[in-house]
Amino acid sequence: GEDVEQSLFLSVREGDSSVINCTYTDSSSTYLYWYKQEPGAGLQLLTYIFSNMDMKQDQRLTVLLNKKDKHLSLRIADTQTGDSAIYFCAETPNTDKLIFGTGTRLQVFP
Amino acid sequence: GAVVSQHPSRVICKSGTSVKIECRSLDFQATTMFWYRQFPKKSLMLMATSNEGSKATYEQGVEKDKFLINHASLTLSTLTVTSAHPEDSSFYICSARNPREGWVYGYTFGSGTRLTVV
Numbered sequence: 001g002e003d004v005e006q007s008l009f010l011s012v013r014e015g016d017s018s019v020i021n022c023t024y025t026d027s028s029s030t031y032l033y034w035y036k037q038e039p040g041a042g043l044q045l046l047t048y049i050f051s052n053m054d055m056k057q058d059q060r061l062t063v064l065l066n067k068k069d070k071h072l073s074l075r076i077a078d079t080q081t082g083d084s085a086i087y088f089c090a091e092t093p094n095t096d097k098l099i100f101g102t103g104t105r106l107q108v109f110p
Numbered sequence: 111g112a113v114v115s116q117h118p119s120r121v122i123c124k125s126g127t128s129v130k131i132e133c134r135s136l137d138f139q140a141t142t143m144f145w146y147r148q149f150p151k152k153s154l155m156l157m158a159t160s161n162e163g164s165k166a167t168y169e170q171g172v173e174k175d176k177f178l179i180n181h182a183s184l185t186l187s188t189l190t191v192t193s194a195h196p197e198d199s200s201f202y203i204c205s206a207r208n209p210r211e212g213w214v215y216g217y218t219f220g221s222g223t224r225l226t227v228v
Contacts, residue, residue, distance in 0.1 A: 004153075030213065031213055031214060033214075040201075040221075040222065040224065041221050041222065042114075042116070042203055042219035042220050042221040042222050043154075043203070043205075043219040044219075045214075045215065045217070048214050088153075088154065092213065096142060096159075096207055096213075097144065097156060097159060098144070098156075098205065098217055099156065100146075100153050100154040100156075101153060102153040103153055103154070
């Protein structure tokens, strides 16, 4: 299957860390991605992880991958108001189609 | 970097009319383009995959006659919502795949089209 699930909302205080979780069912994806969507806009690739990696760090972003549990997470350190957006995880299960999760709306308050 | 232009960004149309949305890759040739529909509080749902010069491949549950996709050149794909109804109101996003960029950076998204059918 190609179902990718995320929690719908997350609210954090500015300066705190945010953790956005994603579960997927298809284990054949070579890459897993995190995209960001700002209001009324398209999608911007934030980061990605290769399926044989457990962790990837990119400045304030940390991606953790647990292949056994088919669980992917994105941690944003020192969350800022500019991080408020919808975050999508995505996979490409043996095709060139990007399959997106349900999206998590992150709201950062002062 | 790669740019995909999607036009129009917003459109309001009357029920029963047709609306065409364009997706152009500006600085690369896109062998494959994808059309997504975004529902409120829900995921980006892949509607169809469009390959230049061939018929689009539609996802299960997407009406082919309702959502006409044409990929006439390597830089242009169009989505036409025919006989639009209020339930077709949504945010539509296209994506173009640049085969020279590999699997990570090869997807570029348009900025989306907000369709409102009244």
